[in-house]
Each structure stands twice: as C-alpha cells, then as structure tokens.
Amino acid sequence: MKKDLSNDQVIHVRQEDGIEYLQFRRLLEYKDLTHCFTLKGKENINYISVVKNEYFPKLCQHLEIDSKKLVQIEKQVHGDLVKEVYNYREIYTNMDGLMTNQKEIALGLRFADCTPIYIYDPVKKVVANIHSGWRGTVKKIGKRAIERIQEVYGSNPKDIICCIGPCIKECHFEVEDDVKILFEKAFAKESAIWKECIQMTKIIEGKQKYTINTTKLMIEMLEQAGVRQENIVDSGICTACHVEQIHSHRVEKGKSGRNMALIMLK
Ligand SMILES: [Zn+2]
Numbered sequence: 001m002k003k004d005l006s007n008d009q010v011i012h013v014r015q016e017d018g019i020e021y022l023q024f025r026r027l028l029e030y031k032d033l034t035h036c037f038t039l040k041g042k043e044n045i046n047y048i049s050v051v052k053n054e055y056f057p058k059l060c061q062h063l064e065i066d067s068k069k070l071v072q073i074e075k076q077v078h079g080d081l082v083k084e085v086y087n088y089r090e091i092y093t094n095m096d097g098l099m100t101n102q103k104e105i106a107l108g109l110r111f112a113d114c115t116p117i118y119i120y121d122p123v124k125k126v127v128a129n130i131h132s133g134w135r136g137t138v139k140k141i142g143k144r145a146i147e148r149i150q151e152v153y154g155s156n157p158k159d160i161i162c163c164i165g166p167c168i169k170e171c172h173f174e175v176e177d178d179v180k181i182l183f184e185k186a187f188a189k190e191s192a193i194w195k196e197c198i199q200m201t202k203i204i205e206g207k208q209k210y211t212i213n214t215t216k217l218m219i220e221m222l223e224q225a226g227v228r229q230e231n232i233v234d235s236g237i238c239t240a241c242h243v244e245q246i247h248s249h250r251v252e253k254g255k256s257g258r259n260m261a262l263i264m265l266k
Contacts, residue, residue: 002042002244002245003242003244003245005022005039005237005242005245007235007236007237008025008236009024009025009026009163009233009234009235009236010022010023010024010025010037010235010237011023011025011028012039013036013062014041015058015062017055017058018041018042018043018045018055019038019041019045019055019058019059019062020038020039020040020041020042020245021036021037021038021039021059021062022036022037022039022165022166022235022237023035023036023037024118024163024233024235026161026163026233027118027120027161027163030120030122031266032103032125032265032266033120033127033263033264033265033266034063034064034065034106034262034263034264034266035063035118035261035262035263035264036059036063036260036261036262037111037116037165037166037235037259037260037261037262038059038259038260038261038262039245039246039259040244040245040246040247040257040259041055041245043055044257045257046247046257046258047110047257047258047259047260048110048257048258050067050070050072050108050260059260059262060106063106063262063264064266065106065262065264066104066106068088069088069104069105069106070088070106070108070262071085071088071090071092071098071100071105071106071107071108072092072108072109072110073092073093073094073095073096073098073109073131074091074092074093074094075093075094076095076096076109076110076131077094077095077096078096078114078131078133078135078136078139079094079095079096079135079136079139079141080096080097080136080139080140080141080144081094081095081096081097082095082096082097082098082099082128082130082141082144082145082148083095083097083098083099084098084099084100084148084152085098085099085100085102085105085107086100086102088105096109096130096131096132096133096136096141097128097129097130097131097141097144097145097148098128098129099119099126099127099128099129099145099148099149099152099153100126100127100128100265101124101125101126101127101153101265102265103264103265103266104264104265104266105264105265106262106263106264107127107128107129107262107263107264108129108260108261108262109129109130109131109260109261110131110258110259110260111131111165111166111167111239111247111258111259111260111261112239112247112248112249112252112256112257112258112259113133113167113168113239113240113248113249113250114131114132114133114134114136114167114168115131115132115133115136115137115164115165115167115214115215115218116129116130116131116132116164116165116166116167116261117129117130117132117142117145117162117163117164117165117218117222118162118163118164118165118261118263119145119146119149119160119161119162119163120160120161120163120263121149121153121155121159121160121161122159122161123155123156123159124153124154124155124159125265126149126153126155127263127264127265128145128148128149128263129261129262129263130142130145132218134173134175134179134183134212134214137214137217137218137221138182138183138186139186140186140221142162142218142221142222142225143221143222143224143225146160146162146222146225146226146227147225156226157225157226157227158226158227158228158231160226160227160231161231161232161233162222162227162231162232162233163232163233163235164215164218164219164232164233164234164235165235165237165261166235166237166238166239166242166246166259167214167215167238167239168214168238168239168240168248168250169213169214169215169237169238169240169241170197170199170211170212170213170214170215171211171238171240171241172238172239172240172241172248172250172251173211173212173213173214173240173250174201174209174210174211175209175210175211175212176207176208176209176210177207177208177210179210179212180198180210180212183197183198183212183217184198187217190224191217191220191221192220193216193217193220194217196213196216197212197213197214197216197217198210198211198212198213199211199212199213215234219232219234239251239259246259247259
C-alpha cells in the first residue's frame with residue numbers, strides 16, 4: 001500500500017472503491033463545507049477530464065457533491081483573474097480563480113505542481129478556489145483573491161481561512177536566472193523574507209541554479225492582505241516528492257495527469 005500522507009494539517013482518506021484524497025483538518029471543522037485534494041490512488045486516477053472519468057462520480061458521492069453542479073475553469077492561464085460564480089451552467093475560461101457564496105456549486109480546479117489555495121470565510125459564507133502557479137504567485141493572485149472577496153462579498157480578511165494544498169516545494173522547484181529575476185522584481189520591495197526564500201544551489205553547464213520557496217512567499221502575501229497567521233494552513237506536502245501518489249508536471253516531464261482541488265458550500 002502506498003504511504004499514508006496524513007500529517008498535522010491534512011488527513012489522507014482512502015475509500016474502499018479506490019478513491020483517495022486529502023482533506024484539511026481545519027476545514028473539516030466546518031459542517032457547511034466540503035472539500036478535497038485528489039490523489040492518484042491505486043488506480044492512478046487522472047482528473048484532467050472528468051467527463052469520461054468513471055471515478056469522478058464516485059468522488060462526488062463521497063464528498064456529497066452533485067457532479068452536474070461542478071464548475072471548472074476551461075483554460076487556467078497562470079494569470080490573476082478571480083471571478084464570482086452565480087450559476088453553475090455558465091462557462092468560465094481564461095482565469096485562475098473562482099469564488100462563490102452559493103450553496104451546492106462545487107468549484108473544481110486542476111493541478112500538477114501549481115499551488116491550490118482553498119479559501120473560506122465562515123462569517124460571510126464564501127468559498128474560493130485559486131490556482132497559483134509560479135507565474136500566478138509572481139502576479140500575486142493570492143492577494144488578489146482576498147481583495148476580490150472583500151470587494152464582492154464584503155468579507156473581513158481577519159475572518160478568512162486559507163489552506164495551501166500540495167504543490168511543488170523548494171526541495172524540487174529549481175529555476176535559473178530568468179525565473180529568479182521575476183520573483184525578485186515581484187517581491188524585493190514588498191517582502192521582508194524574499195532573500196531567504198530564494199536560495200542559490202549549484203552551477204550546471206555554466207548556469208546558476210536557484211530554489212524558490214513559493215509557499216513562504218504566499219503565506220507572507222496572504223498575511224499582507226490581512227489574513228491572520230493562525231488562519232493560514234500549509235499542507236506541507238510537495239507534489240514532486242510524492243509523485244507515486246500525486247501528479248507532478250515537473251517530475252513526469254509534462255506528461256503528468258491532473259489532481260483536482262474541490263471546495264463547495266453545503
Ligand atoms: Zn519535493
């Protein structure tokens with residue numbers, strides 16, 4: 001059996017029908033909410049498309065989601081656009097975040113290394129699902145999402161809970177000068193910790209390599225947007241370290257499937 005990924009922040013759920021997923025302990029405290037981050041399971045399930053995926057209806061059943069009321073983003077584009085969802089029949093595309101205060105509309109985004117941010121305001125009853133790849137992190141989509149929730153739903157950032165799902169961590173997120181410079185440009189002025197988040201590692205074929213701790217930058221960004229430190233939860237799980245259970249674009253060299261992050265108000 002594959003390793004149990006449970007830790008202080010997440011539990012690893014294994015259903016008898018082969019469906020496996022992670023859930024945040026913090027979000028499980030709320031009864032008006034359902035959510036998950038899917039795992040490959042023993043059947044190596046790929047959520048790149050849910051249309052022909054025989055496992056998807058089963059996943060929905062476990063989570064008490066009506067699979068017909070799933071809203072996805074057709075094309076996730078590594079931008080910073082976050083849109084409100086009122087109607088599950090509408091098509092959403094060319095964006096990277098969805099938010100809603102409507103019950104029973106499931107927000108489902110697809111991931112392979114990029115950072116999922118699950119956002120929940122238990123006071124205004126709002127959820128959001130954010131896809132923040134490194135480009136999205138540079139564009140500060142996390143901060144943008146908090147601003148949008150304030151604008152649209154009148155949320156107070158102090159009430160908002162943010163859970164950072166499995167993503168590629170600094171142990172595997174190795175980049176060269178081009179990417180490092182973009183992070184530097186984006187964070188040097190605003191961040192007190194950017195220097196410690198970018199580490200020089202080695203030189204290969206004359207090229208300096210760096211690792212970047214995008215999670216740490218994300219947490220600081222959310223705090224700057226007004227989210228309380230105690231309301232930010234990090235799964236602590238690196239997708240690339242757990243490629244036997246989680247799809248990883250980088251390790252599987254672009255041929256990976258997709259994990260799905262789901263969140264819904266009940
Ligand atoms: Zn790793």
